[in-house]
Amino acid sequence: MRKWMLLFILCVCVCVSGCENKGTTYKETTNENIANDEINKKEAIDKEGFFEDSAGYKFDKYIVSDHFELYYNSKNELNKFYATNSIKILEEEYNRILEFLSVDSTNMPIVKINMYDEYECLRQSIISEAFFDPDDMDINFAGVMLSKDTFYYTLKHKSGKSVDLETVLVHEFVHTVAMALTNGKMQIDWLWEGTARYLTEDTDYSKVYYKELIEKGIPDRYLLKRNVKYRYNYGYSMVEFIVETYGREKISRFVVGLRRYRRSS
Numbered sequence: 001m002r003k004w005m006l007l008f009i010l011c012v013c014v015c016v017s018g019c020e021n022k023g024t025t026y027k028e029t030t031n032e033n034i035a036n037d038e039i040n041k042k043e044a045i046d047k048e049g050f051f052e053d054s055a056g057y058k059f060d061k062y063i064v065s066d067h068f069e070l071y072y073n074s075k076n077e078l079n080k081f082y083a084t085n086s087i088k089i090l091e092e093e094y095n096r097i098l099e100f101l102s103v104d105s106t107n108m109p110i111v112k113i114n115m116y117d118e119y120e121c122l123r124q125s126i127i128s129e130a131f132f133d134p135d136d137m138d139i140n141f142a143g144v145m146l147s148k149d150t151f152y153y154t155l156k157h158k159s160g161k162s163v164d165l166e167t168v169l170v171h172e173f174v175h176t177v178a179m180a181l182t183n184g185k186m187q188i189d190w191l192w193e194g195t196a197r198y199l200t201e202d203t204d205y206s207k208v209y210y211k212e213l214i215e216k217g218i219p220d221r222y223l224l225k226r227n228v229k230y231r232y233n234y235g236y237s238m239v240e241f242i243v244e245t246y247g248r249e250k251i252s253r254f255v256v257g258l259r260r261y262r263r264s265s
Helices: 002-015 041-048 079-100 119-130 165-181 189-200 210-216 221-226 228-246 249-264
Strands: 061-064 068-072 111-116 143-147 150-154
Touching: 041 061, 041 068, 061 079, 068 079, 079 111, 079 165, 079 189, 111 119, 119 143, 119 150, 143 165, 150 165, 165 189, 165 249, 189 228, 189 249, 228 249
Parallel strands: 068 111, 111 150
Antiparallel strands: 061 068, 143 150
């Protein structure tokens, strides 16, 4: 019953998604020039000993692997451990994510990552560089993809509780792989977040909404796009339905197909 309901609603949706400063409001954006791309981060650390992001947070160490560059601050002695473990997680997941989305590794850039040890430092950087305030988003914010080869994440939630490191890292990396699939273009909102949640196997977050989903159906296309929480709540279920009904190879085709639809709408 749930699958048939999802199929009907899915068709409707497709045919009709050191820290200072204070922020503005949420703005959907992908800016190819953000994330300090005007400087060579490794060169700055090698020559000057550090580089600062636009909000004043200092990065003085980096780790380079086959597919990633990760920058962090060594003031907290545990940060090296978290940075090393982050690279390990990402490299272990690399082939699985690319295979699922049918992305050739030759189309993937080296992904550059800023690791923050506190939520507020990440927040101020996003306000300065991406022009939205994570506090305005009704989700437990822990990371953001800023461009097709860059994402930021924090080790601590706003509450001070440690993040689930693997969940945050894989979620943001899925976004960068999806960008390779669409040549650097954003996708329909629910598909964007739903695919990341599905590949992160972040099931618990969505299951609590299944009853409401069955009783009320998926919100209309406008709400799926504008309500940040909806795209997370329902995106997972919609992607799960596509994969279980048609197979995982359909997701990459669907991503590209919906991108064309969005551009023409």
